[in-house]
Amino acid sequence: MQEQQPETRITSSDSKQKDTASETQKKPDKQLAFPHLVFKEFIALMLVTLVLIIISMAANAPLEEEASPTKTPNPAKAPWYFVGLQEMLVYFDPWIAGVMIPVLIIVGLMAIPFVDKNPKGVGIYCFRERKFSFIIFTIGIVAWFGLIIFGCYFRGPSWLLYMPWESWDIHKPVISKGTYILPSFIGVPATIGYYVLGMWLPILLARNFYKTLGSTSYFITMFFVLSMFGFIGKIPLRFIFDIKYIIHTPWFSI
Amino acid sequence: MIKRLKRFAEWLVRTQIWSSIFRQGWPDTERNRILTTINTLVFHLHPIKVKSHGIKVKYTFCLGGISFFLFIVETITGVLLMFYYRPTVEYAYQDMKDLEFAVTFGLFLRNMHRWAAHGMVLTVIIHMCRVFYTGSYKPPREYNWCVGVSLLVLTLLLSFTGYLLPWDQLAYWAVTVGTNMAKATPVLGAEGPFHVLSEMTDICFYLRGSVDISENTLLRFYVLHCIALPLAAVGLMGIHFWRVRKDGGISGPL
Secondary structure, eight states, X not given: OOXXXXXXXXXXXXXXXXXXXXXXXXXXXXXXXXXXXXXXXXXXXXXXXXXXXXXXXXXXXXOOXXXXXXXXXXXXXXXXXXXXXXXXXXXXXXXXXXXXXXXXXXHHHHHXXXXXXXXXXXXXXXXXXXXXXXXXXXXXXXXXXHHHHHHHHSBOGGGOBOOTTSOTTSOOOOOOSOOEEOOHHHHHHHHHHHHHHHHHHHHHHOXXXXXXXXXXXXXXXXXXXXXXXXXXXXXXXXXXXXXXXXXXOSSOBO | XXXXXXXXXXXXXXXXXXXXXXXXXXXXXXXXHHHHHHHSTTGGGXXXXXXXXXXXXXXXXXXXXXXXXHHHHHHHHHHHHHTTOOOSTTTHHHHHHHHHHTSTTHHHHHHHHHHHXXXXXXXXXXXXXXXXXXXXXXXXXXXXXXXXXXXHHHHHHHHHHHHHTTOBHHHHHHHHHHHHHHHTSTTTXXXXXXXXXOTTTSHHHHHHTSSSSOHHHHHHHHHIIIIIHHHXXXXXXXXXXXXXXXXXXXXXXX
């Protein structure tokens, strides 16, 4: 795509063009947006349009019978991008699954650039220079889509486990929504211990990591990371040990 | 023949009508290409010169541009759909059926609107992943990352509010499940921890405009979907694109 054009002086120049001219001298590795970038954008646009037209002819948007407040479908699934949260409802009370988790995700995402003090790896797909942030973010994305796929394809009537190839007509016994409630003298120290140890151990074992981040960024980062693993970690607790709540109070339960 | 065409083209660009629209000649010299970028409203969103690595498809995968394009597709098909749709319990579902069976290309229009919406949610999420994995949120681009997260939230809200409008069983119960979460908000929801508000005054009531999903909800979601949220999205997109350039253009290796 490299094209050599004779440099032409522009008479009607403004300051921006001067900037570009001086930048070009420093970094010659630049190309004109028109036509090089615009051309690719145009191709992408045409391809997307083509794909959209084909899909729109091949598949019809779903339309079921008219809404009726008296007829509850079983299961009533949320749109796919919220099914991950709906799946979390199995493991948490609605105030966590439906309110706290989305709020923490949004705030956590916005916090990323302010707590990530590692200046490396800008402008390239590079794992080696920023392993920690890479791994944490990937776990988050995989968990998010994993929950969506599980909720969409493996959940049937009453939100019970149905394989994608299984008929929903098969009757299944209602599985327990967790039977064990940890007593407070175990649950509260366990939760506090999880956060305290989770924040304290890296300070001891990975001193450098703590030092480069600084205490504020470190504790914010660890809060979000530990919360994420905590939310994901309750899933096996439910499946293997049948634990309903880790902390149970008359006002709220976790 | 080709000579004649060429002569015709040369004559055409010199006519007063042509040169009143396109102020520069054929973009076959560097000068005219630069002027094309500057003089065209859509193209002038681009810088005059772009870093070569930023133009590579395998760097950006055109995800941001595709998201923006899908938003435009949504706007165009959405406006056309608005001609045939009335947001009342009496007519909403009837109008969907009319779109399916009576309106010319109505089904195609609705399919396109629906699939482009799903596509937009996907491309926005993948765009966020691309920006993360290339470290493009790092200083000086922290603020633009936050604007991007807000745009992701707006995309989800746009998609979710649109989900109710067909007023079929799928829409009604998916939105019931979704908005039920608001009831569980701590303090502000009627069923959340430390709730202080009744079912008639809590945050879910204000979201729905009634205790259950009703005509009020339909109108609310319609207005949000067609006016409030798109306007907010357009505003944030303006900031988003503006800041991409103000923060030094597309991210690149230092």
